Structures are given as C-alpha cells and as structure tokens.
Amino acid sequence: MSEAAGAAWQKIEGCPRQTLGALFDADPARVEKFSGRLEWEGGGALFDWSKTHLDDALLSAFEALAEASEFTRKRDALFAGERVNVTEDRAADHAAQRGTGSEAAVEEAEALHQRMHILVDAIHRGALGEVRHLIHIGIGGSALGPKLAIDALAREDALVDVHVVSNIDGLALEAAFAKCDPATTLIAVASKTFTTIETMTNARSALEWLERSGIADPYGKVVALTAAPQKAVDWGIDETRVLPFPETVGGRYSLWSSIxxxxxxxxxxxxxxxxxxxxRAIDEHFRQTEGRANLPLRAAFADRYYAAVRNCQTRAVFAYDERLALFPAYLQQLEMESNGKRVTTDGVPVQRITAPITWGGVGTDAQHAVFQLLHQGTIEVPVDFIASIAPGDVLDPAHHRILLMNCFAQGAALMAGQKGEEPARDYPGDRPSATILVDDVDPATVGALIAFHEHRTFANAVLMGINPFDQFGVELGKAIANRIDSGSGKFDASTCSLIEAAELS
Incomplete structure (x- = not known):
C-alpha cells in the first residue's frame, strides 16, 4: 500500500461515527446530495445512498483514497483495452462488447455481434426449421447472465422458449428435456474454453437425447458460444453455428457477447x-464522471466503509420485483468471484476485508424469512433494495402499491428503529440501506443495472488494490475432483471414507 493510500485510510478510519438520524438532522439537503439519477433511452433510475453512513468527510477521504489508488488511470486503462488482468496478462474487454472501449475491441465486438445477429434472424425466419425451444447449457457466468435476463424480460410472449441448464446433476437436464420437443429444440453449448467438464458432460447427454428421439443430425441442432471456436468445430459443430467471443471477455462479464x-x-x-x-449509458457515466458524483464509485465507497471500517462481512440485496428475482444470485458470482481475493495485484496479502458475502432474495418473501436478523440481530448488514415504479403485472394496482410500500418501509424501519416497552420488542435502528428505484424493468434497465454493478465491483477492486478479473480459487476444487476421478493422489481420511461410501473408487 502506498503512503498516500495509508494516509487516506487513516482519515477514513478517523472520521467520527454518526447515526443516520443525526446525519439527516444535520443536513436538510442530504437526500439531494446522496442521491443521483441516471438516464438511458426510454427510462432511468434513482440511486439513493442517503441512508448509508457516508457523509462529506468520508466522501472526501474516500476520494483521496481513490486518487492514491490511481482510480482514474486504472479506469482509463480498463476502457483503453490495456492488460488490466495482470495475473493472466490480458485486457478485460466486456465494455467493448456494448460499444465502450478501444477502437479495435469495439470493432471486433461489432463484427461478432453481426455474426450472431444473422444467425438469430435466420433461426427466427425458420432457416433451421421450426424452433420452439432452446436448451442453453453453461455454468457460472455462461448461465447466470442469460438466466437473469431471460427471466426478467421473457416471462411472456418469448419468441423461443429458453431453458438454462447449469447443474451437472442430471435432474436439471431431465427437467429441461421434459419441457421440450426434441424435433423443435436447439441446444446452445456455452463454454469459454469448450472444455468445462460440467457443460461438456451435459452437452453430450443432450446430444444423446436428440439421438434417442430420432433426430437424424443431432449436431445440426447445436450452436456453440465460445472463445475457442476451433475446439467447437473439432467437437462436431459446423462453423456457421459457432459464435465466438474474445478471450479477453471473462465468464461473469460475458452476457454482452455471444453468451x-x-x-x-x-x-x-x-x-x-x-x-x-x-x-453503454452506465459505461459513459462511469467513464466520464469524477469523484463522488460517479455513482458506481460512490457505491464502492460505501461498500469499503462497511466492510473495512465497520467489519460488515455480508451485504444483502433484495429485489422488490419478481422480474429481478435472480439478481441477487447473479451478484453473488459477480462480486464474490471478482473480489473474493486475499492478495493485491503485487502479490502481497491484503490488509483489510475484501469482498463481503453477497446474499439476498426477493421482497416481500424475505421480510417473512430473514428480516428478523436485519432488524434485531447482532450483526450489522448493509442492505440494497431494488424496485420498479412501473409494475410488471396487469392485476389490481393494489399489488404493486403494497409491494413498494413494503420496500420503502423496510428501509425506513432499518434506519429509524423503534424503542420497545420490553427488550424483545426493541428495534435499535441506525442500520444502513441503499435503494435503486428504476422506472421500469425493461431491456435497457436490465443492461444498466448489471453494468452499474460491474463498475461498482471494479471500483471496489481498485480501492483494495486487487485484480477482479481472475478466479483461480475456482480451479482447486476442480483439480481435486479430477484426481478423485483418476484415482490418483492421497486424501484425508474423511474424504477417503466419502469416496468409498459413494463407491467412486
């Protein structure tokens, strides 16, 4: 850590702690100062961070930390296509997939998108015969992003019925088979390397299902989404149905590509x-806005404050909209795989908590399950609420009114608390939350929400001095699974007993 960064952290840790109530009482303009609206074509969203413990002094100290961490230079390097993924010595070009980045990366993305566009239109026109179903096989980012977007945007009137299968448990694949007619089903195999064992095993089983069902050319019904196109061709897929994406696009950042x-x-x-x-609208804001006015960076300031200063080891996200029910699960991978690290980019141990555990659910269900701990438990948990002004249903407006009332009430209750006449009915309050209130859950909004959190994750990584673009921790368990499969290597007594009990040896 640089001397300037150390000095900034001293200022952050030295800022006096004030209650949320005191912060609001001291500054009548607090809501205006700590909220901001971002616009995109057809809509926008309000990002309200006023119910966090950030104040002017903390923001100034965090701005000093951002400067000491070379945030502006590293952000510019990200968009310029420089090798910001230092451990794997490559760029992170996911923003270029939506048109923001180096000229070469954007041009490549446009060409690959055009290739995908042609295939998508051809399928919709019937060039591959009648297609009513798609079984999309992937895992991690190759599955979570598509699953989130499809669940949010294609609940009704989908042009093609998509089933996303990620789990190697055969029950998941069988459930998809049961909902699809093999004669009108395509298979998409999404794997960056085209070697991922769970994905390729599921893909082989999907081909066998097509064969058993009498499909004359099973491989003719498969589309590959990969950064290793030759491996897909070698596997048996015609190159016209191979949709590549660049090696510089990481899995959890890949839904903008052919994924x-x-x-x-x-x-x-x-x-x-x-x-x-x-x-792209969020990219431009993040790229062009400095300091506390940069909303993803401001969110990262709050994240760092709660994790590193107040020792909050978890962060909760609750979507008060059924269309965004999968958003907390998506953020779990984005944030925990990106920033769940223990060394800096220089290879030295980090000195503070890195990524907290991201968890959450959907309102109002969560209120009757986990909010007891949030209101009266002994663990402080920062909470994010996400809600939409426009409903996604056409039922009695009372449904959506009650939904939003509950969302806003929870944030108010976490902050204010309430003194009880007996200890069991006492709510301490002063518990932080932030709210993202979107105009509607439409395609542009889904893209904006995901990009906002991508940049928030990157900003956190810069402030911590870590690399958010590798994921070596994923590999150790896979390597040991391979050793179990091959019968090589020695294991602890417990693992040996489990292998024997399951008859894997």
Missing amino acids: GFPIALAVGWSEFDAVLAGA
Missing part, C-alpha cells in the same frame, strides 16, 4: 440491443 445468444433468441435482436444500450 447473450439465448437472450436475443428469446426476446429478439432489437431487445438484446437495448440491453447493450442501457449498459
């Missing part, structure tokens, strides 16, 4: 393009 194929197939190309446009 978004199932999204475009489900909702149409124009809607997928709107997802990209919404993300």
